[in-house]
Amino acid sequence: MDQGASLGEEFQLLREYLARLSDQRHRRGLVHPLEGVLSLTVLGLMCGCPSLSAIYRFGDIHPQLLSRLGLRRSPSVQTLSRLLGMVSVGEVRRVLLEFVLALEQRRGHEITTAALDGKTLRGVREDGTQLKALCVFSREGLAALDQVAMGNHFEEPQAAQEWIEAVASHCPGLEMLTGDALYADTNLAQAIVDQGKDYTFKLKKTNPDSTTT
Incomplete structure (x- = not known):
């Protein structure tokens, strides 16, 4: 084509x-x-x-x-x-997620793995402060699935928990989420277990909370 x-x-x-x-x-x-x-x-x-x-x-x-x-x-x-x-921002997020899933299906990509990563949104400011978001990327199609607004880098585990609890179930076929060592968080781990899933964390000394998770 x-x-x-x-x-x-x-x-x-x-x-x-x-x-x-x-x-x-x-x-x-x-x-x-x-x-x-x-x-x-x-x-x-x-x-x-x-x-x-x-x-x-x-x-x-x-x-x-x-x-x-x-x-x-x-x-x-x-x-x-x-x-x-x-x-409605929530409605836009839902519709765009549905679009990306349909687009990836059209391209022959089955979304089984997604990566979570916090990003600073270039050129997007509120009250003079650059906005940040947790971005969810499909590894198969290299497509952005969704974003969750957050205040700073250390809110990534909370944003990831919010996404898992509210949105992940709308991605049929999704089997694995990946992220860096910052996601070694007790509440996030519990949210994953509550979804009937398993988790494994990479521990780093730079993340003091990881030793108590």
């Missing part, structure tokens, strides 16, 4: 999943379809747009793209801010 055609089909698949998100607006008088705005935002971010104003300009200079997304004009910065603020 031609790579360009394949990418186009995969983006169309993403649009189908974005269309599942709840639109809290009254249907009367709607100008911009939510799925179209979100799709434009995704494309803008993929093309390096660092801000909402850059996403607006990106759409404004690509009118042929807007028509394909069902948009009559590029959404203003105010519209982008308002619509993105209305979308």
Whole structure:
């Protein structure tokens, strides 16, 4: 299959999943379809747009793209801010996870192993502080499955526990999670056991909690 055609089909698949998100607006008088705005935002971010104003300009200079997304004009910065603020983060996480699982199945990848790793989100700040997240990566398809927001590096075990308890069961076929020595944590170990799974930890002297786990 031609790579360009394949990418186009995969983006169309993403649009189908974005269309599942709840639109809290009254249907009367709607100008911009939510799925179209979100799709434009995704494309803008993929093309390096660092801000909402850059996403607006990106759409404004690509009118042929807007028509394909069902948009009559590029959404203003105010519209982008308002619509993105209305979308449920939890619902977005769920829909994107469903999309990635469907995408990996389409590519012939069975997700059995995932890696947990804390990352600082480049260019993403709140009150002047760069945000951090625990990222969950599929080892088979090298795809990002999910993210859990956290305050600092030492909150990774807590974020991992949250993900295991709330999300891991939505990944059928997932058999193994890997992480570094920081995850030698008592509460995380208990969460794994509560899921009916087993664990083994790598111990390091730099993690004093590991000796009591």
